[in-house]
Amino acid sequence: MFDPAAFLWSGAALLLIAVVSWLMSLAKDDVSIVDSLWSLMFLVSAAVYANLAEQTGPRTILVLVLVAAWALRLSAHITARNHGQPEDYRYQEIRRNNEPGFRFKSLYIVFGLQALLAWVISLPLVVAISGQAIPGPLDYAGVALWVVGMYFEAVGDFQLARFKKDPANRGRVLETGLWRYTRHPNYFGNFTLWWGFFLLALSAGG
Template structure:
């Protein structure tokens, strides 16, 4: 089976899952359902590559598929739990308001089609790594270690924030404990580590032939820093929550580092 056929199989997998989620969103009037399944779209693409590619790629492919499964299920379950009972996320409500009338139909390409395409692009390390035939090596080990570190880092950060929010005594306060003392977005930093780790595995298997898959971690890092992550969340937060301004002054935005001073 040709490389292009396998790649298109991954795109088909993300598109089918996104389309099914779109149908569910029409019934529930909730376009933010895509957030719950986006990681599963990437997992679907990775699984498609694994089963379409020849058996000799299996050792590295199996390692990558296991990492994808742990990452995707953890993120999907966490987002579903966090958003349960809250209705459509305000970001999607704003998109809905800007694209009336007929947002239901428009969301097929504005939200779900776009997310399916992004998921396919982000799945590039799986395609590159699973199609490579080199034996597992030390670069793979480094990639596995970085990806697992990223999963653990973002999981701990999410758990710490969840515990902070359920404590009524913390209402109105800024979370600056645990990993959040060293970076304002440990979940985003951990996420970036996952994709750079998977890219290392792609490069380990394909050498320069797998280097093209760097499009995935580069895209994810840009999204996390400049588009849907840090920039979007902090666009006006200092105005809405003055205490956050001090938190920004003493805490790194992304890469963990020592806190610059004490909390007031």
């Protein structure tokens, strides 16, 4: 069941996060902070949906736990990876292409856009959390997909971080572990676990 009011409140919450994080980026003169906040935007959306749901059941708690586990791990990983590093080269390029005035433009080019994407992508979450259908086979399939996706994303990130940490691997391409089977296991994992959320939403009555 789609809850339009909850969806709108989620959008307002993400807009607030975008503005606050933009102000923080001005103090640091670095917009890379948005990467650490990206997954947390989904956790905020899920919390809003659960708080405004007419009823809460096992699926509501399950989805909240799954979103929290994914969001917190990914945010911690990106924060640790970026700690002590200069602004990500992607944002440096965006900055160069949008001067003069990038400090203001970044509010909508970077932070507003990320908030909008997170809001739209979170649509399956509002359905999964608000739906009242009795849990069934699709829920189990969704959880199974989430587990597979989370494994690929987390292990893929770990293997790549360990590979890059070794100076001997500078300029080389990782071709062992999960990276032997897919060029980007972390992206594959993220894609897969979101299919899991889609199945949970479908089971909830979406």
